Amino acid sequence: xxxxxxxxxxxxxxxxxxxxxxxxxxxxxxxxxxxxxxxxxxxxxxxxxxxxxxxxxxxxxxxxxxxxxxxxxxxxxxxxxxxxxxxxxxxxxxxxxxxxxxxxxxxxxxxxxxxxxxxxxxxxxxxxxxxxxxxxxxxxxxxxxxxxxxxxxxxxxxxxxxxxxxxxxxxxxxxxxxxxxx
Amino acid sequence: xxxxxxxxxxxxxxxxxxxxxxxxxxxxxxxxxxxxxxxxxxxxxxxxxxxxxxxxxxxxxxxxxxxxxxxxxxxxxxxxxxxxxxxxxxxxxxxxxxxxxxxxxxxxxxxxxxxxxxxxxxxxxxxxxxxxxxxxxxxxxxxxxxxxxxxxxxxxxxxxxxxxxxxxxxxxxxxxxxxxxxxxxxxxxxxxxxxxxxxxxxxxxxxxxxxxxxxxxxxxxxxxxxxxxxxxxxxxxxxxxxxxxxxxxxxxxxxxxxxxxxxxxxxxxxxxxxxxxxxxxxxxxxxxxxxxxxxxxxxxxxxx
Numbered sequence: 024x025x026x027x028x029x030x031x032x033x034x035x036x037x038x039x040x041x042x043x044x045x046x047x048x049x050x051x052x053x054x055x056x057x058x059x060x061x062x063x064x065x066x067x068x069x070x071x072x073x074x075x076x077x078x079x080x081x082x083x084x085x086x087x088x089x090x091x092x093x094x095x096x097x098x099x100x101x102x103x104x105x106x107x108x109x110x111x112x113x114x115x116x117x118x119x120x121x122x123x124x125x126x127x128x129x130x131x132x133x134x135x136x137x138x139x140x141x142x143x144x145x146x147x148x149x150x151x152x153x154x155x156x157x158x159x160x161x162x163x164x165x166x167x168x169x170x171x172x173x174x175x176x177x178x179x180x181x182x183x184x185x186x187x188x189x190x191x192x193x194x195x196x197x198x199x200x201x202x203x204x205x
Numbered sequence: 206x207x208x209x210x211x212x213x214x215x216x217x218x219x220x221x222x223x224x225x226x227x228x229x230x231x232x233x234x235x236x237x238x239x240x241x242x243x244x245x246x247x248x249x250x251x252x253x254x255x256x257x258x259x260x261x262x263x264x265x266x267x268x269x270x271x272x273x274x275x276x277x278x279x280x281x282x283x284x285x286x287x288x289x290x291x292x293x294x295x296x297x298x299x300x301x302x303x304x305x306x307x308x309x310x311x312x313x314x315x316x317x318x319x320x321x322x323x324x325x326x327x328x329x330x331x332x333x334x335x336x337x338x339x340x341x342x343x344x345x346x347x348x349x350x351x352x353x354x355x356x357x358x359x360x361x362x363x364x365x366x367x368x369x370x371x372x373x374x375x376x377x378x379x380x381x382x383x384x385x386x387x388x389x390x391x392x393x394x395x396x397x398x399x400x401x402x403x404x405x406x407x408x409x410x411x412x413x414x415x416x417x418x419x420x421x422x423x424x425x426x427x428x429x430x431x432x433x434x435x436x437x438x439x440x441x442x443x444x445x446x447x448x449x450x451x452x453x454x455x456x457x458x459x460x461x462x463x464x465x466x467x468x469x470x471x472x473x474x475x476x477x478x479x480x481x482x483x484x485x486x487x488x489x490x491x492x493x494x495x496x497x498x499x500x501x502x503x504x505x506x507x508x509x
Contacts, residue, residue, distance in 0.1 A: 037240045044233055052228035057221055060435045065225070066232050073236040074243055081245050136379065136433030138220045143435070157214065158221040189213045 029086035032077070040080075044073050047090075051097050055104075057154045060143055064104045072100040091169045094159075098151045098170060105147050141191025149184040152177055314366075317347030324505075329366050332476050334417060337505035339498060353495065360488075362495050363463075364502065367482035370473075371442035371460065374398045378441055379434035381459070392473040392480055396422035399471055404432040404439050404462070414472065416483070417506040421474040427489075428462045428469070436462040441469075464488055470499065476508055 024046070031039035051072055056065035075096045083092050142150065155166045156177075163181070167174040314327045320343045326335040329349065343351050353362035373387035374395075388398035396411035410424040432439050440459040462469075466489025474481040483506070485499035 033245075035245055037237070040240065041237055044236060048228035048233055049226055052232075053224070053226040056225050061437050062225060063437055066229065069228055070232050070236055073233075074239060077236075077240060077245065078243055079246055135220055135223070138217065139379075139434050153217070154221065157218050185210070185213060185217070188217055189210075192213060192216065 024087075024089045026086040026089070029080070029083070029089045033080045033083065033086070035081075040077055044076075047093060048073065051093065054094065054154055054159065055097055055101055057158055058098070058101045058147060058150045059105060060139070068097065068100040068104040071103065072097040075100065091165060094155065094169045095171060098147075098155075101151065102147050137191045138188060141188045144191075145184055145187055149180050149187070152180040153184045153188075156181060314347065314349055315345040315351075317345055319344045320351060326509075327366060329481055330370070330479055332479055332481055333509040334481070335507050335509070336502050339501050339505075353498070360491060360495060362485065362487045362491065362499060364486075364499065365460075365482075365484040367444075367484070370444065370480045370482040371395060371399075372444045374402050374442040375440050375459075376403070378402060378404045378439045378461075379432065381440050383443075390480075392420070392422045392475045395480065395482070396424050396471070396473050399424045399426070399442065399473075402426070402441050404429055405441070405469075408468065416472050416474045416503060417476075417508040419474050419476050419508060421472050424471045424473075426469045426471070428465055428467045430465050432465070436464050436467070466490075468496075472503055 025043075028039045028043045028046070032043050048069065052065060052069040055068040055072070056062060059065050059068060072093070076093055079096070083089065142153075145153070151170060152166055155161045155169060156163060161169065163177050164174050167177045170177070315325045319341070320338055322338055322341050324335050324337045325345075326333065327349070328334075343353050345351050349367065350363055350365040353360070371388075374384050376382050376384040384398055388394045393411065400407050400411055405426040406429055408425040408427055411422040412424075414421050414423045428436055428439065439462040441462060443459040445458075463486060468487050468489075468491070470485040472483040474483065483503060485496075485503070487495050487499070
């Protein structure tokens with residue numbers, strides 16, 4: 024991250040913040056979507072996180088830590104959104120050109136469906152650890168620092184989350200096994 | 206087959222790669238719009254630092270901020286005029302409509318904002334018609350849908366007025382695999398296709414009904430609780446949005462579910478060969494009053 028932009032935005036420079044928001048917006052949104060598994064909630068969480076970043080930016084002591092700090096605010100926003108009642112939104116969306124409607128479907132659709140179910144059963148605490156570690160590739164100590172929790176707690180949450188996801192994936196194989204045994 | 210930890214990690218990582226990444230411009234614009242009214246929280250250490258900024262730099266930064274704000278403002282203003290095919294004049298909703306007189310002058314759709322009790326005019330696909338709202342808690346999105354302004358579940362509701370109407374449904378809504386061959390051109394064809402969209406349960410229909418004096422098909426669906434993706438990833442039907450009218454692009458515009466357990470009522474009206482599709486969606490746990498209100502609105506529809 025361009026620390027000069029961060030410093031200027033800390034001083035109330037809206038232009039610098041606009042550049043900063045453009046630079047980080049996609050990444051924050053991608054993380055929010057992976058934690059919340061809902062595009063609309065993710066958009067709301069990202070919007071709230073960006074406003075929190077703007078509001079609290081003067082309190083960030085080390086501009087070089089901007090990324091980790093912004094993820095912490097984003098995860099907080101995800102918590103808030105996950106508990107918010109939904110408002111009916113226009114349910115029409117342009118389907119991305121890189122995800123064409125095909126007759127073939129998704130190559131590993133079974134795994135994906137099982138993971139989706141398993142992931143949605145996890146708490147936001149556990150989802151955040153999985154996404155920060157396995158999507159953003161943050162080392163566990165950085166995940167701990169980002170979330171403001173001990174490294175041991177991060178390891179524990181990751182372990183439980185991955186166990187849950189493995190169970191979800193294995194659940195797909197069980198009916199086949201039972202069927203073969205009959 | 207047992208998976209190793211490495212297998213699970215690989216599958217999870219691959220799965221996480223799949224999904225949206227781009228933040229829509231409208232979200233970014235909404236954030237930037239709010240900056241002038243969102244004060245920053247100053248810490249003491251930051252406050253001490255500010256006096257070190259020289260005046261020319263401060264003026265320069267302020268000027269840059271003004272330029273950015275002006276630019277964003279210009280984009281918003283000019284953007285609001287882009288693609289606006291309809292007349293600029295907006296209809297004036299009738300204040301209180303006990304006698305339901307003639308509708309306000311026709312426009313493509315009531316402008317965004319609260320809708321008064323009474324009759325409201327719209328045009329979909331060149332077909333002018335109107336509907337009457339029995340209560341004052343509905344609002345228009347400015348696009349072809351209105352929201353019951355309870356705002357939150359379970360008493361919120363929405364109605365869509367489609368034309369262009371859905372071309373086809375999804376055979377696999379989570380994977381966005383289209384039904385092949387696609388649904389046919391008649392109201393009955395589309396109703397039959399909608400009746401069997403995976404991820405939904407058919408409550409009733411297709412039934413023969415009448416809307417505004419024209420023959421129609423009614424299909425009632427609920428979104429299943431055990432779908433394999435999030436409800437907003439469950440795409441039910443779509444149309445080719447060649448004009449960029451609803452989705453803002455010349456591509457496929459998909460309609461997705463809102464929440465698990467939602468009930469979606471679809472009226473497919475055949476107005477002299479033109480399909481008008483009307484939807485009413487309510488949340489799980491919605492009381493009978495909401496459904497009754499939707500029925501009442503559909504029953505009030507008059508084609509001009």
